[in-house]
Amino acid sequence: MLILFNKPYGVLCQFTDRSTPPRPTLASFGLPPLVYPAGRLDFDSEGLLLLTDDGELAHRLTDPGHKQPKTYRVQVEGSPSPAQLAALRDGIALKDGLTRPALARQIDPPALWPRQPPIRERRHIPTAWLELTIREGRNRQIRRMTAAVGLPTLRLVRVAVGPWQLGSLEPGAWAEVRTS
Known part of the structure; x- marks a missing residue:
């Protein structure tokens, strides 16, 4: 089952x-x-x-x-630059080693349910949405990867694991x- x-x-x-x-x-x-x-x-x-x-x-x-791909919608603080997205695609050096390359792209805000409690909002700091697909699962990996490139994660929603979709x-x- x-x-x-x-x-x-x-x-x-x-x-x-x-x-x-x-x-x-x-x-x-x-x-x-x-x-x-x-x-x-x-x-x-x-x-x-x-x-x-x-x-x-x-x-x-x-x-x-087995390297099952896991896909996430990630709201980050800031506006990603091409260099930040490229760094995510190349792999990020974290304290526990280099991550595998990720598929990373900026996306339009997805149609998601409201989060309770809502994420914090700062009037003068923009946010953006990324789609990230990784093939490993280290502790808090997505959050650590985005923080390492200067884009702290505000909201993290997994939408797929292998062939299974939310x-x-x-x-x-x-x-x-x-x-x-």
Whole structure:
């Protein structure tokens, strides 16, 4: 079984939380029993999360050797220059090493649901939207990459993993899809 889930902002990619006070988790969304996340999204990221009850499929989805492309819509602070986009395409030197080259382009603002809480807005600082596709999944990688080129991430929404797309799923909604 493979579940496509639109993870809302401020939800943990796990079913329990031992923090005080507890934070929202996947347990709040009526997902089928015995599924678990194949990969993860940070608490402050949104969008497509894949869940499965199939260990072999989970391995194919998360193993770096399979290099599943992951595509994001990223709202950044600032206006990207051709040099900043080229740097993202070439790979960024981070503390944990050089990233693989990304597909990176500026896009028009996408039609997305409003985020709660809204992102911060500064009257005199422009924002822009990027589409980034990466084939690795380091901790907070997109945020670190955009910050390294001088474009801090304000909002991060994953829209695709491999062939699976978020489509029209609303935040908190999920759908089961065939895998063969």
